[in-house]
Structure formats: C-alpha cells, structure tokens
Amino acid sequence: MIRIGIPQALLHYQYYPMWKTFFEELGAEVLVSPPTTQAMVSSGSSRVIADTCLPVKVFCGHVLYLVGECDFLFIPAIRSVKSKVYNCSKFLGLPDMTKAVIPESPPILDIDIDINKGKRKLYQAIYELGRHFTWNPVKVRRAAIAAFKAHLCYRQLMSSYGLTPPQAIEKISGGVQPKSLSSYPSPTPATIAVIGHPYLLYDEHINHRLIHRLEQAGNRVLTPEMLTDEELESATARLVSRAYWTYEHEVTGAGQHYLESEADGVIGIMTFGCGPDSVMMDMVHRQAARLRTIPFMCLTLEEHTAEAGIVTRLEAFLDMIHRKKRSRLTVCV
Amino acid sequence: MRVGVPHMGNIYIPFKTLFQELNIDFVIPPINNQRTLSLGVKYSPEGLCIPFKLTLGNLIEAAEMGADTLLMPGGSGICRLGYYAKTQEQILHDLGYNVELIQVGVSQHKLFGILQIIKRLSNNAPWTKIISAFRFGLAKLNAMDKIERVVQKVRAVEQIKGTATRLFSEAINAIDRADDYATLKKVQINYVDQLNQISRNPAFQPLIVGITGEFYVVLEPFSNLDVEIELGKLGVEVKRRLFVSEWTKFSWFLNPLGVNEKDRIHKAALPYLKRDIGGDGWESVGEKVLHAKEYDGLVHLAPFTCMPEIVALNIMPSTKENIPVLTILCDEQIAKPGILTRLEAFVDLLERRRQAKNNRRQRVTV
Numbered sequence: 001m002i003r004i005g006i007p008q009a010l011l012h013y014q015y016y017p018m019w020k021t022f023f024e025e026l027g028a029e030v031l032v033s034p035p036t037t038q039a040m041v042s043s044g045s046s047r048v049i050a051d052t053c054l055p056v057k058v059f060c061g062h063v064l065y066l067v068g069e070c071d072f073l074f075i076p077a078i079r080s081v082k083s084k085v086y087n088c089s090k091f092l093g094l095p096d097m098t099k100a101v102i103p104e105s106p107p108i109l110d111i112d113i114d115i116n117k118g119k120r121k122l123y124q125a126i127y128e129l130g131r132h133f134t135w136n137p138v139k140v141r142r143a144a145i146a147a148f149k150a151h152l153c154y155r156q157l158m159s160s161y162g163l164t165p166p167q168a169i170e171k172i173s174g175g176v177q178p179k180s181l182s183s184y185p186s187p188t189p190a191t192i193a194v195i196g197h198p199y200l201l202y203d204e205h206i207n208h209r210l211i212h213r214l215e216q217a218g219n220r221v222l223t224p225e226m227l228t229d230e231e232l233e234s235a236t237a238r239l240v241s242r243a244y245w246t247y248e249h250e251v252t253g254a255g256q257h258y259l260e261s262e263a264d265g266v267i268g269i270m271t272f273g274c275g276p277d278s279v280m281m282d283m284v285h286r287q288a289a290r291l292r293t294i295p296f297m298c299l300t301l302e303e304h305t306a307e308a309g310i311v312t313r314l315e316a317f318l319d320m321i322h323r324k325k326r327s328r329l330t331v332c333v
Numbered sequence: 334m335r336v337g338v339p340h341m342g343n344i345y346i347p348f349k350t351l352f353q354e355l356n357i358d359f360v361i362p363p364i365n366n367q368r369t370l371s372l373g374v375k376y377s378p379e380g381l382c383i384p385f386k387l388t389l390g391n392l393i394e395a396a397e398m399g400a401d402t403l404l405m406p407g408g409s410g411i412c413r414l415g416y417y418a419k420t421q422e423q424i425l426h427d428l429g430y431n432v433e434l435i436q437v438g439v440s441q442h443k444l445f446g447i448l449q450i451i452k453r454l455s456n457n458a459p460w461t462k463i464i465s466a467f468r469f470g471l472a473k474l475n476a477m478d479k480i481e482r483v484v485q486k487v488r489a490v491e492q493i494k495g496t497a498t499r500l501f502s503e504a505i506n507a508i509d510r511a512d513d514y515a516t517l518k519k520v521q522i523n524y525v526d527q528l529n530q531i532s533r534n535p536a537f538q539p540l541i542v543g544i545t546g547e548f549y550v551v552l553e554p555f556s557n558l559d560v561e562i563e564l565g566k567l568g569v570e571v572k573r574r575l576f577v578s579e580w581t582k583f584s585w586f587l588n589p590l591g592v593n594e595k596d597r598i599h600k601a602a603l604p605y606l607k608r609d610i611g612g613d614g615w616e617s618v619g620e621k622v623l624h625a626k627e628y629d630g631l632v633h634l635a636p637f638t639c640m641p642e643i644v645a646l647n648i649m650p651s652t653k654e655n656i657p658v659l660t661i662l663c664d665e666q667i668a669k670p671g672i673l674t675r676l677e678a679f680v681d682l683l684e685r686r687r688q689a690k691n692n693r694r695q696r697v698t699v
Binding site for chain 2: 051278
C-alpha cells in the first residue's frame with residue numbers, strides 16, 4: 001500500500017479530514033507526523049534561512065520526521081480558495097521550497113489550487129493528483145466528493161459544537177473526547193477569544209499551551225473555528241470591506257466579530273516575520289483601539305519566545321480582565 | 334484637490350510632468366531622507382517591509398504639505414503590496430489627516446484604468462490632452478532610463494570616480510526642466526555624449542554583476558544605500574533587468590498583446606520553482622539560473638520579511654547553475670559601512686574567482 005505522509009503543520013489543521021478521506025478512498029495509507037517537538041523545530045530551523053517564519057520552520061521539521069517513513073509527501077500549493085483572494089507566497093512556494101531545502105525528501109505530491117483559473121483547471125488538478133493511485137476518473141471523482149463531504153462535516157463539528165480542530169479530528173477518528181472547556185471551576189469565569197491561524201493556535205509547542213493555560217485559569221476560550229463561515233465573512237467585510245488573503249477571516253474576521261461580541265478579552269497570536277499577519281493583526285489592533293470596548297493583546301511568537309514571557313503577559317492580561325469584571329459586579333450590586 | 338505621490342527612484346519626474354501639463358495641483362514630498370524613514374518606521378506595524386515604511390513616510394510628508402489625494406500602487410495577487418493602500422489609509426486617518434488614498438492597480442487595471450484615474454484627477458480634461466501629457470511623461474521616463482544604462486557602464490571604468498554619477502544627476506535635472514520633445518531629445522543626446530567622453534582606463538576589464546530582487550528596493554537607491562554607485566566605485570559594471578520604463582512598456586503595451594519578457598526567466602526557473610509566488614520571487618530564482626554563465630556575480634536585494642523573496646532565498650542555493658550571490662536584506666537598520674564591507678569582500682571574491690579561471694584557461698592552452 002502506498003503511504004502518504006502529511007506533516008502536522010500549517011494547513012493540516014484546516015484540511016486534514018478532507019485529505020485523509022481523499023487518499024484513503026483511493027486506497028492509500030495516510031501517515032501524519034506527531035505533534036511538534038523541540039527537536040523538530042531545531043531540525044527544521046537548521047535547513048531554511050533565518051528569515052523564514054516559524055510555522056514554515058516547524059513544517060520543515062515535520063517533513064524531516066517523515067523522511068524515510070512514507071512513499072510520498074502531500075504538500076499542496078494553495079494559491080486561492082475564493083475568487084480574487086490570494087495566499088501568502090510561502091504557501092505557494094511550499095512544495096518547491098521543501099524540495100530545495102530537504103533534497104532527501106520522498107517525492108512530493110503537489111497540486112495547484114487556484115479558483116481564479118476556473119473550475120476546469122481545479123478538476124484537472126484533482127484528477128492529476130488522483131492519477132498517482134488510479135487512472136479511473138470516476139474513482140477520483142468519488143474520492144473527491146467523499147473528501148469534500150468530510151470537510152463540510154468537520155467544519156460543521158467545529159462551528160456548531162464549538163470544538164477546536166484537534167478535538168474535532170479526535171471525534172471524527174472516534175477517539176475519546178478530551179476534557180471539555182467548562183470542567184474547570186472559576187470564581188469569575190471570563191470568556192477569552194483567541195484569534196490567529198489554526199497552525200499557531202493548536203500547535204501546543206509553538207504557543208506554549210496557551211489555550212490550555214487559559215482554560216486552566218477558569219476561562220472559556222473561543223476560537224475562529226467556532227464561528228460559521230457567514231459570520232466570519234460578514235465581520236471581515238465590516239472591517240476591511242473585502243478579504244485580500246485566503247485565510248484573512250481567521251484574523252480580521254474573527255477579530256472584528258469577537259471585538260463586537262460579549263467576549264471579555266481578545267488575544268491575537270502571530271509569529272514574527274509573518275507577512276499577512278503583520279498587516280491583518282495591525283488592522284484588528286487599530287479597530288480595538290477605535291472601539292475601546294474589549295481589551296486586546298497581541299502575542300508575537302518565534303522560536304526564541306520563552307514560556308515565562310508568555311505566562312507573565314497572559315497573567316497580567318487575565319488579572320486586568322478579572323479586575324474589570326469584579327468592579328463591574330460590585331457596581332451592579 | 335492637491336495630489337501627492339510616493340517616491341521610487343526618479344519616478345516623481347514623469348508624475349510632475351503629467352500633473353503640470355494637466356494643470357493638476359500637486360506636491361512632491363521631499364526625496365527619501367532620514368526623516369521620511371523615521372516617520373514611516375514610527376507609524377508602521379513593525380513587521381512590515383521597508384517599501385511600506387518609506388512610502389508611508391512619503392505619504393505623511395505629502396499630507397503635511399497639504400496633499401489631500403494620494404496615489405499609491407496596489408492590486409491583488411501580488412504580495413502585501415495589495416494591502417498597503419488599505420493599511421496606509423487607516424494609519425493616515427488615525428493620525429488625523431483627512432486624505433483620500435487612490436489605489437493605482439499595477440496588476441489588474443491595465444493602461445486604461447490608469448488613464449481613467451488621471452482623467453478623474455484632472456477634473457475631466459479632454460482625452461487628447463491626457464494622452465499627450467501621458468506620452469510626454471513616458472518619454473521623460475525612457476530618456477532617464479536610457480541615460481542610466483550608459484551611466485552603469487561608465488561608472489565602472491571612469492578614471493575619476495564619481496563623474497558619471499554627477500553627470501547623471503545633472504541630466505535628471507535637465508530632463509525635469511525640459512518642456513518639449515525637442516529639448517528632451519537634445520538633453521538625452523548631449524548627456525550620453527558627455528558620458529561617453531569621460532576619460533577611462535582602456536586596459537581595465539570590469540567585473541559584471543547583475544542586480545536582481547524586489548522591485549522597490551532595487552529601484553530606490555535610498556533603501557539599498559546606493560548599492561549601484563558603490564559597486565561602480567569598486568570597478569564593477571552593474572546590469573539589471575528592472576527599469577520603470579521597461580515595466581511600463583511591457584505591462585501596459587506589450588503584455589496585453591501577448592508578449593511577455595519574463596517568459597524566458599520563468600522557463601529558466603522552472604526546474605526549481607514551478608509557479609508564480611507573487612512579488613518578484615520567481616524572477617529572482619530565474620535570473621540566477623539564466624545569468625549564471627554570463628555574469629561574474631549576482632547581488633540579490635530583498636526587503637526584510639519580504640515573503641516572495643524569502644521563498645526565493647531558500648530555493649536559490651539549491652540550483653545547479655552556480656554563481657556567487659550576495660544577498661542584502663534591506664531594512665531600516667542597515668548602515669553604509671556594513672554594506673561597504675560586504676560589497677568589498679564580494680568584489681574581492683569575484684576578482685579572485687576570475688583570476689583562477691583565467692589561470693586554468695592558460696594552463697590548458699600551454
């Protein structure tokens with residue numbers, strides 16, 4: 001059986017159930033790298049130039065883990081998933097870049113996803129990907145439809161049940177539910193919205209278990225995936241009129257939505273050197289300063305970010321929110 | 334209405350001509366200087382690239398001079414450039430300037446879209462007037478770039494260093510003053526002649542170094558700390574593909590007809606990078622592959638945190654076609670002594686490489 005390696009980094013969090021279904025329908029075995037470790041970050045960083053952003057370094061670390069474990073690596077070049085909306089260069093060049101910096105990597109299955117080129121080109125690209133397993137277009141079509149259904153189901157799980165991607169993936173694959181959000185008691189529970197790309201929010205090594213820490217402190221955590229596409233899109237439209245980046249709604253859309261919502265605080269997570277985030281997070285930051293309703297904090301991560309620094313800032317932010325809540329309570333009484 | 338434009342090299346001269354001919358009230362902000370950079374850095378998000386910071390500095394300075402309508406290049410499907418205008422407008426509004434930022438699409442609106450923007454700015458001037466003003470602006474652009482090509486050659490071989498650069502700045506001023514085609518032509522011929530007459534060292538064989546990288550930092554000498562002039566002083570002939578006049582020629586006139594100057598470069602890059610990654614990343618890889626045999630070395634200029642160039646930087650070392658590449662990441666922190674040291678070391682390396690190659694050739698013939 002052909003073994004397809006999927007690095008557990010970058011777009012894995014958005015599309016994993018879809019990719020897995022597609023390859024399994026075509027009779028391949030899917031192998032996912034384990035969660036990020038320090039060794040992966042170090043080995044990935046040693047391959048690329050220093051200016052590359054942390055998520056890409058982590059991605060290279062995952063690829064290095066998969067070298068020798070699988071027959072093919074699946075690395076799509078996703079240019080655009082919506083009309084006239086484009087992606088960061090690093091996603092576009094990801095297959096070529098991986099090949100250049102990791103010459104020993106297994107052959108890479110790359111597929112160009114660009115909606116702007118028309119449906120025909122998209123179908124051709126999917127068929128070309130399926131050609132590695134079967135020549136039969138009907139089989140590829142069936143696999144693609146099943147994959148798309150799996151993706152919709154995954155999105156549904158997250159937006160209507162309020163699950164995070166790792167929880168949803170766990171649920172789809174039939175594992176036990178991890179501890180739910182409200183299981184920690186708290187005197188003044190606050191609702192904290194965390195915005196950012198899934199590969200930052202759910203990679204516990206990169207963000208030093210931020211969500212876990214928030215929950216442990218007795219807060220309810222909201223993430224962009226818990227909103228429906230419509231909510232995200234309308235919020236994006238309110239802030240920047242039209243989305244420019246493919247994954248813009250995860251930052252500006254969710255940011256705008258939660259800044260106007262009942263949340264007690266919003267935390268933005270970005271990495272140093274991220275092109276799209278440097279402008280998008282600034283948009284949210286400015287909006288928060290303009291609205292002056294909900295406290296906003298932006299955490300910039302990189303491989304040198306120390307746990308203590310994150311914890312200190314987080315504690316200070318939470319203290320501020322809890323004090324604000326308490327003072328509001330006493331005023332009411 | 335008072336119009337302002339950001340700087341990039343000498344691009345303000347054609348704009349000035351255009352606005353003067355069409356009686357549009359305009360301001361030209363001061364040429365990029367330390368204050369521009371400080372203003373830009375102060376009000377920009379920290380992770381943005383130097384082109385954003387410098388153009389923001391220009392726009393703030395233009396707004397200080399009373400401009401209320403600012404032009405800014407933009408468009409979709411390129412890189413962060415498409416988001417510049419949106420962000421800069423918000424920053425200017427937050428600073429209290431009541432300005433309108435017009436995004437001039439460099440990728441999606443072609444020539445006609447740009448002419449329409451000019452028509453709007455000129456208060457509906459007749460099309461004939463707009464087109465003649467536009468043509469004259471382009472003629473000035475072409476004249477400047479023609480002289481610059483000669484300057485690049487002469488700088489390397491002139492005996493008194495700095496003569497060509499001085500003549501070039503004189504030529505720019507003369508072109509700026511020219512108000513009809515005849516004067517412009519005369520200025521061009523006159524300065525090309527003067528440049529060719531500069532006394533030069535006949536036996537000296539200059540090294541040839543290509544300059545590639547991101548559009549803005551290649552074309553804006555303030556952001557790359559005059560890397561071309563410094564290379565010229567070290568006796569290096571600089572070759573570069575990027576010229577604003579070339580860009581306008583292809584992007585506005587020839588690309589719609591199906592002629593693409595970049596096809597050759599993209600084809601060269603194909604084994605290493607299969608697709609467009611936005612910005613000038615694909616071209617940077619392609620130029621390394623394409624010119625590996627022709628040039629002695631390559632200077633790759635990229636803004637710090639530039640997404641397409643980072644991908645290109647990761648791919649470039651893996652190409653089979655080998656040529657020394659000096660990468661200079663431009664940001665607000667780079668300083669002249671650092672760049673000079675690196676350029677000198679690079680030129681030394683190229684010189685030694687050339688000598689070694691010549692020795693090998695002699696040994697073979699003996």
